[in-house]
Amino acid sequence: MPTPTIRPARPDEYDEIGRVWMNSWVSTGLAEASNFLLAQLRARIPMEIEKGWSLFVADDDGHLAAMLALHLPDRYLDQLFVAPEYQGRNLGRRLLAFTRQHLPDEIWLRCVRENEKAWRWYEREGFVFEKEAVEPMTGFVMKYYRWKKEGNAR
Structure with missing residues (x-):
């Protein structure tokens, strides 16, 4: 099975990135999935990009497996969320290695x-x-x- 490719996110993917973010956050047990939470996260993405986020995704042949948001000037890893069906496959570790390439x-x-x-x-x-x-x-x-x-x- 090929490993997902980490690449910059595209604006047409923001809705799906919001879904990956919500599903991963819900998998922690700290929230329940809802249309309200999904709408909040989706609305946050363009606002955070305007404030300086560099947003990346892990693309598994057209399916988004994870999202990574960095604020490079502040050396800040803001969000790292792996979709539940991709957790436990070292994708988080790959995203962290990618982060260390950008923030060495x-x-x-x-x-x-x-x-x-x-x-x-x-x-x-x-x-x-x-x-x-x-x-x-x-x-x-x-x-x-x-x-x-x-x-x-x-």
Whole structure:
């Protein structure tokens, strides 16, 4: 089976990217799928791109397997979501390696505290916990992590 290709997202894919995002987020058990949530995520995509997102997808022969949103000037990995049917196939690790190609010296990210599977994975991938803070827009407690290339001052 060929591996999905990571490439820049196209505007005509934003609706499907929203669906991948929602289904992956719902797979954490922290939300339920709904038309309202899907509409919120779909509406966020063009707004975030306007604010500086670089948006990528993992394309599996025309089927979107994952989405990755980076804010390159801030060295920020904003969103990494793998569709449930692609989870457990090392696609997240490939997306993280892709991120490190674009941000080779330092990456920071936030993760919902209750999404233990995600933050434990980031810790295994070399990210170091820095702090927790409440996200005022959602009320979620966010865990902040940072990864620095070996040899860089901490």
